[in-house]
Structures are given as C-alpha cells and as structure tokens.
Amino acid sequence: MITLYVPRDTTAVSLGADDVAISLARAAEAKGIDLHIVRNGSRGLFWLEPLVEVETDQGRIAYGPVMPEDVPALLDAGILEGAAGHRLHLGLTEEIPYLKNQQRLTFARAGITDPVSIDDYRAHGGFKGLEVALAKTRQQIVDEVKTSGLRGRGGAAFPAGIKWQTVLDANPRSDDNESANSRYSGQKFIVCNADEGDSGTFADRLVMEADPYMLIEGMAIAGLAVGAETGYIYLRSEYPLAQVILNDAIARAEAAGYLGDNILSSGKAFHLEVRLGAGAYICGEETSLLDSLEGKRGQVRVKPPLPALKGAFGQPTVVNNVLTLAAVPSIMAEGGRAYADYGMGRSRGTLPFQLTGNLERGGVVELAFGITLRELLYDYGGGSASGRPIRAVQVGGPLGAYMPESQWDTPLDYEAFADIGAVVGHGGIVAFDDTVDMLEQARFAMEFCAVESCGKCTPCRIGSTRGVEVIDRIRLNENRDANLTLLNDLCDTLEYGSLCAMGGMTPNPVRSALHYFPDDFARTTASPTTEER
Amino acid sequence: MLQATPSDTLSRVKAIVADLKHKPGALLPILHEVRDTLGYVPENAVPLIAEGLQITRAEVHGVISFYHDFNTQPIGNHRLQICRAEACQARGSRELEHYARERLGIDYHQTTRDGEFTLEPVYCLGNCATGPSVRIGNHIHGRVSAERFDAILDKALTVPIDLEPLTEGDA
Structure with a gap:
C-alpha cells in the first residue's frame, strides 16, 4: 500500500487541497492502485500548498503546489514512487531549506501527523x-x-x-x-x-x-x-x-x-x-x-x-x-x-513568525527570538510576491507599527522592539510593496478601530471615527497643518485615555505611517479641494 | 436554511433554548444555534430567549447588536465575506472589493436582487499568506482574483453547497 499525505488545513483547502485529494483517490481507483490518503495538517509552508507528500523508504517526498489538474501528469511522472522529473517535485520534505532551517518546538509535529489521530x-x-x-x-x-x-x-x-x-x-x-x-x-x-x-x-x-x-x-x-x-x-x-x-x-x-x-x-x-x-x-x-x-x-x-x-x-x-x-x-x-535554552535576553523559547501579505514565500517560520526582520523577509520570505520593492512592514497585527526599511535590522525580541516603539505581538508580519498608500493604511487603522471598538470608553469609540474624518481632511488639503496637529492630539488621547490596547495602540500604525512615510501625507496637487478650486 | 412559518420559528427557538440554557454563559451558544438554524435571529426570538435565561429582553438585544455574526434580518442563500484586513490589502483586496461590488451590484450588508448573495466584510480569516481571501458559507478561498471570484459565484449557483452548520457530527 502507498501512503499519500494531502493537508486538511484552511490554507491548503482554500487553494484546492480537497479537490486534489479527491482527484488522487479517483485516479488511483481507476488504475487499481491501493492508495491510502492521510489528511495531515499543514507543514506551514503555505507558498507550497497544496503540498502533497508520498511516503518512501528514504522518507517523505514532497510535491507542490499541486492543483487538481496536475494529478494525471503527476501520476504519470511517478509521484507514487517519489520519482523526480515533474516540475512540482521538491525532494525530501525535511530537506526543504525553509523548513530545515527552523527550530520547531511548537510546530514539531505540524503536518507530520494526522491531526485527530x-x-x-x-x-x-x-x-x-x-x-x-x-x-x-x-x-x-x-x-x-x-x-x-x-x-x-x-x-x-x-x-x-x-x-x-x-x-x-x-x-x-x-x-x-x-x-x-x-x-x-x-x-x-x-x-x-x-x-x-x-x-x-x-x-x-x-x-x-x-x-x-x-x-x-x-x-x-x-x-x-x-x-x-x-x-x-x-x-x-x-x-x-x-x-x-x-x-x-x-x-x-x-x-x-x-x-x-x-x-x-x-x-x-x-x-x-x-x-x-x-x-x-x-x-x-x-x-x-x-x-x-x-x-x-x-x-x-x-x-x-x-x-x-x-x-x-x-x-x-x-x-x-x-x-x-x-x-x-x-x-x-x-x-x-x-x-x-532557546532565545535571547528575557525572550525565551521560540516564536512562530508568520510571513504574510505581499511575500513570495508566506508561511510559518518558528525560530528562537533574535532573528531580524530583514532575514525573515528575504531569506525566508523570498522578497515580495509582486516583484516590486518591499516598502513597509507591519509587525504584531493591526495595532502594530508600520516599520520602514531602516528598522528591519532590529532583532525580533520583545524588549528590542519595545525600544523602537514597535511590538512583536503574536509574531504576525505583513509586508507591503511600494504601491502601498500609507495615508490609506493610517485611515484604515482608525476605521478598523471604529468598527471593532467595544464602545466602553470614549477615546476609542469616538476618537477613532474622528480620526477617519481628520485623515480624510488631510488628504483633501483642508487646513492641513491644523489637522495634522489634531491627528497627533487625537492619538495622544487614544493612547493615554483608553481602557485597553484597542484604543491605546491604534495610534501605533497611524503615527508610524505619519512619521516614517511623510511623503504619503504630503500636500497633493492632483486632487484639489473645492475651496482651492 | 429552511423556510419556516412563524409558529415553526418560535417552536424551534423554544427547543434550542430548552436544549442549551443549562450551559454556563448560554446566550452566545443559543444565538449561534438560532442563527444557524433559521439563518438569522428574528426579533420575536428575543422574548423567548430572555425568558428562558431569566434575563431582560434589553440584555438579549444588547448582545445581539454587539456581535457582527448575529444578523436580525434574513440574508441571501449565500453569505459571502471578503477579508478587508491588512494582509489581504497587501495582496489587492481593495481591488477585489471594488470588483465584487460591481459584479454583484450591491454594497456591503446588502443582498443581491435574486436573493442569492449577501456581501459582508470580514476582518481576517487567518489565511494571510495566500490572500486575498473570501469566505462563502464555511468554505474559505485563497488568492482570489476577479476570475476566481466569478468561479466561486458560479459554483455556488450551480452546485448545491452544504449549508448545514459545521458541528461536531460533521467531522
């Protein structure tokens, strides 16, 4: 009997893993092959999903990303024997550098086992x-x-x-x-x-x-x-x-x-x-x-x-x-x-960094604290997916700061990030290429806070809505200097006057966008307001 | 989602309340079950839930209105959600949103005229390495281009998809 692994994971399934599993099962049945398909978890190498693996004497051999329409050709190319030759053949899974170079503690079993067994x-x-x-x-x-x-x-x-x-x-x-x-x-x-x-x-x-x-x-x-x-x-x-x-x-x-x-x-x-x-x-x-x-x-x-x-x-x-x-x-x-024994300073153990947004190779990278953002973005992430230069990186979720290239050599640990006004948070890293409009990102941070605020305290509930309006006025060049001052004041009020991190940290993305990407907030001549016309 | 007569609706809500009210913090589980069964949380369910849990109608209403998940009006046959969060923005979700609104001829929180699709924003589906992402029913799709978006709509209209809520028994 031959054992194949096809992940049952949100990302793998979102890219067609269920259909791949069905195609493989049907093709094997038609050819009278005794095939056992395990729906494993994902290895977290999401750029290669759906990642199909076959059990061989040498270990598990990977193919990916596999689309349902690739199945007949893969069978012809000898996927069931782990044969090389097909363009999707990746060799031994454990030898894929992206995976091999990680220090997996939390995700040691991820993708290897049947999750519910x-x-x-x-x-x-x-x-x-x-x-x-x-x-x-x-x-x-x-x-x-x-x-x-x-x-x-x-x-x-x-x-x-x-x-x-x-x-x-x-x-x-x-x-x-x-x-x-x-x-x-x-x-x-x-x-x-x-x-x-x-x-x-x-x-x-x-x-x-x-x-x-x-x-x-x-x-x-x-x-x-x-x-x-x-x-x-x-x-x-x-x-x-x-x-x-x-x-x-x-x-x-x-x-x-x-x-x-x-x-x-x-x-x-x-x-x-x-x-x-x-x-x-x-x-x-x-x-x-x-x-x-x-x-x-x-x-x-x-x-x-x-x-x-x-x-x-x-x-x-x-x-x-x-x-x-x-x-x-x-x-x-x-x-x-x-x-x-893993980690640096007071940040012990490992953290699974999550490479997302506009990156060629998105996925989970579990490492001890201390790696830099640049290493993650390029050595693991492979640079932008669009091929354009990466311009801004948001670390730590929607309440985290947007970091410009000058900060990408900061080691990722809680204290080093805190020192430059950024947060590691849950380890999420979102990369944007140079088409990003940072004023739009700052506006979204305020809009998100307005939509998701629980409403208990005023700075967060009202301040976020006012924040969207103020940023809109800046974009339209209405009293821009006064409105920029107002936006800063509003950020102070949110930061110091909110009960929890939602209001308290929404200024992080807004202020970092303003501070490090001032060009995007600069006076635009392309769309003059009614007054100026 | 089944069509239900008003008295049918009420008896179903009563059965759900009776079934779940013993749970600690039963209100959210009850509201989820009502929404999954009826497709929405009808206004006339509120007094039944309040009575079952021995809380005020205002409290029930307050909870329903707080959470995005509990719609109080029927929606289309398919709940279609587009991720608006940052990781998907970095992969073109703003363009996708624009395309979806044009294609469906509706804005967020609206239902297409034929009653098939209700469009909603969602803030992260946890599919952030392969955005932009779309959820239809309990199915999540990644790297959704305009073409893939059209294919998702076509599939929803031509193949009967499983609208049963995902529960323990489905695994």
Whole structure:
C-alpha cells in the first residue's frame, strides 16, 4: 500500500487541497492502485500548498503546489514512487531549506501527523507531558513553567508561570464573590484565548488544525497545575475548520481517557469545551473575552481585579493564548530548562513568525527570538510576491507599527522592539510593496478601530471615527497643518485615555505611517479641494 | 436554511433554548444555534430567549447588536465575506472589493436582487499568506482574483453547497 499525505488545513483547502485529494483517490481507483490518503495538517509552508507528500523508504517526498489538474501528469511522472522529473517535485520534505532551517518546538509535529489521530500524537511524543504532570504536585508544575521563562504569546508577553501561581494561590471562595452565581463557587477555570483576530497571524489556527492534542494536553496540564476542572477554548467564528477539528479531537481525547472525570485513572478531572465567538475583534482582549464567554456583550473590564483572581464567572481563571498553552506539554516533558535554552535576553523559547501579505514565500517560520526582520523577509520570505520593492512592514497585527526599511535590522525580541516603539505581538508580519498608500493604511487603522471598538470608553469609540474624518481632511488639503496637529492630539488621547490596547495602540500604525512615510501625507496637487478650486 | 412559518420559528427557538440554557454563559451558544438554524435571529426570538435565561429582553438585544455574526434580518442563500484586513490589502483586496461590488451590484450588508448573495466584510480569516481571501458559507478561498471570484459565484449557483452548520457530527 502507498501512503499519500494531502493537508486538511484552511490554507491548503482554500487553494484546492480537497479537490486534489479527491482527484488522487479517483485516479488511483481507476488504475487499481491501493492508495491510502492521510489528511495531515499543514507543514506551514503555505507558498507550497497544496503540498502533497508520498511516503518512501528514504522518507517523505514532497510535491507542490499541486492543483487538481496536475494529478494525471503527476501520476504519470511517478509521484507514487517519489520519482523526480515533474516540475512540482521538491525532494525530501525535511530537506526543504525553509523548513530545515527552523527550530520547531511548537510546530514539531505540524503536518507530520494526522491531526485527530491519538495514536499518531502518542507516537510522536504526545501526552508525555501530561503523564509527567500527573506525577507532580501543583506547585512543582507551576515551578517548571516558571523555570522555562515562558511568556504569554498572545501579545502582552506576561510570564505564564507567575499568572499560574496567582491562580494556584487564589481562593476560589473569596468573599468578594457574592455577585457571582453560587453554581460556580469553589471552581477555577482555564480559558484558552483562540480569538486570533490580528491580520497577518495564523499560528494559533495552525496549532488547532494541525496538532490539536497539543493544545488539549497543555490545557489539561494547566488545569492540574491550578486546580481547575473546566476549560474553555474561546474560538473565533472565522475559523470553521479549526472548530470541526477541535471538536473531533476533544471527543476522541475524552473517549481515550485524556479528558473527563478521571484523567488516565488518576482520579483527577478536566473537561474541555469549544465556545464560538461571534465576529468581534475586541474579544481577543482577555476581559472582553471573559464577558463574551459569560454570554454578555464583549466589553472590556476595568482591571483590577485581575482575571487570575476574578475571571470567568467571577472565579480565578488562567487566560492564556493558544501558543502559550501549546508550549506547556514539551516544557513538562523535557523540563523548563530545555525550553529556556532557546532565545535571547528575557525572550525565551521560540516564536512562530508568520510571513504574510505581499511575500513570495508566506508561511510559518518558528525560530528562537533574535532573528531580524530583514532575514525573515528575504531569506525566508523570498522578497515580495509582486516583484516590486518591499516598502513597509507591519509587525504584531493591526495595532502594530508600520516599520520602514531602516528598522528591519532590529532583532525580533520583545524588549528590542519595545525600544523602537514597535511590538512583536503574536509574531504576525505583513509586508507591503511600494504601491502601498500609507495615508490609506493610517485611515484604515482608525476605521478598523471604529468598527471593532467595544464602545466602553470614549477615546476609542469616538476618537477613532474622528480620526477617519481628520485623515480624510488631510488628504483633501483642508487646513492641513491644523489637522495634522489634531491627528497627533487625537492619538495622544487614544493612547493615554483608553481602557485597553484597542484604543491605546491604534495610534501605533497611524503615527508610524505619519512619521516614517511623510511623503504619503504630503500636500497633493492632483486632487484639489473645492475651496482651492 | 429552511423556510419556516412563524409558529415553526418560535417552536424551534423554544427547543434550542430548552436544549442549551443549562450551559454556563448560554446566550452566545443559543444565538449561534438560532442563527444557524433559521439563518438569522428574528426579533420575536428575543422574548423567548430572555425568558428562558431569566434575563431582560434589553440584555438579549444588547448582545445581539454587539456581535457582527448575529444578523436580525434574513440574508441571501449565500453569505459571502471578503477579508478587508491588512494582509489581504497587501495582496489587492481593495481591488477585489471594488470588483465584487460591481459584479454583484450591491454594497456591503446588502443582498443581491435574486436573493442569492449577501456581501459582508470580514476582518481576517487567518489565511494571510495566500490572500486575498473570501469566505462563502464555511468554505474559505485563497488568492482570489476577479476570475476566481466569478468561479466561486458560479459554483455556488450551480452546485448545491452544504449549508448545514459545521458541528461536531460533521467531522
């Protein structure tokens, strides 16, 4: 029997992977070939999707990007034997430099396994961390996470071990809980923030679609660590395939005893449920997410109290990003020290950078902190897809700064980026070529804030709408100097007067566009306003 | 999406509320289920949901109006979303938006005259390495050029696509 791998992943499927799988199956049937097609996760080399692999004695050999219409020619060229000769033949998958040069911890299994196969997960080191954790005390688990230096991967980079310690030490029956429903008294919760709304990011999605048990295992370990028996994965509704795969994986994990009332016969319980968001970017902010999870409008809460002390349903809650929780199984299995050996300064471990936008070779590149943006854009990304010069790069999502070429040699770590007023955030990197209009990008940042603001605080709710109007006036040359001053004032108000990062950081893209790309805001003579005419 | 008579609609909403109201934070799961079953969250569902959860109608209304997903009017046979976020902008989504509006003869949040397509913006489908991206139903398409956009419309009109919501059982 011959085994072929055709990814079942949003990006691969968006480019025709389902049709490729069907074409291959039909062609094999017509020729009477005994073919086993595994729908694996993606390797994250999205520029090569749909990436078809065939199992051979030498290892897995890759072909890509494969379109359904390529299937007959590929079969004729000997894809089932891993033969070279076809233009889509890429050789051994593991030897593709883009993949080979990475330091994969989080994505070590991505694309290799069948995402929903527990046997596959176990055969590749899965559930070892959970077994180790079951033999430890709560404090020992938390100490191991502290040793690893793991910091929240959602963007804020808060040390995970310290957050867990706070929840472990919190008394779930604290007196200020009268307002909470008594049905939750005595409980703590683990909440996974899978509301990956930043444009230019898909690392969370790739974990959930390619290696869902790693997240499930990480959440179960978090539950053991702090004494929580219930976990929720708050998933954005824009990820329909991740939802299907996660629900399938959870059901299988329950059936196999990795979740439920008695995890691996330890007498300890952990239950997990996927909860769907409803198309609100702000729910990626942890307190909005908690309100949404409770069935309310996803509005930002004033902190304190910290969610660690008073989180979901008024109870002590660990809220961590997908990547943070997904890092936990290997920390537990290999030890916190091994994880801390990667990285630089206070940024330990690896970060999956996501190369997106106008790049020739987009995908996930997992590396230790410290690589520069230029290396990522050119050595991995291969420069722009359009062939034109790259002009601006937005790092860290829609609230991140637009960086000009002069900043591309800054090493990517949380502190070095903070020093130049930029953010690493969730590791999303969006490249724009020289056709970009930075005034238009600044306007969009304000418009996005206006659409997605939760409305709780005035600077964000009103300031963003005024921001769009002011930028429109600048474009039309109406009182331009006064309006540029006004735009700066407005940015100050947003930055200092907003409750959360939505309003507080919207000035990042606006100000960086203004500061580094002033030509795009310069007086235009092409479209004079009515007054000037 | 099935056509339902008014009394049918109400009995379905009641069944959904009864089925899900025991869940912690049940309102969003209920609203999702109502929308997936009926295609929208009708106004007359609000009192039923409020009563089932023992909260005020204002609270239910407040939640419905907060989230982009919960449309309160019926939409076309196909919900068609174009990603407007930065990574897709870098690959020409502004041109695609323009083309889509011309081609369909509608703006965002409108439905084509034949009742087939409702056009909506979406802010990121997580398909950022291969934009511009479009979602129709639960299918996401990458590198959508004008030609591919036309092909997506044609396919939606000629092949009956699965409009059932993706749930655990579908995997």
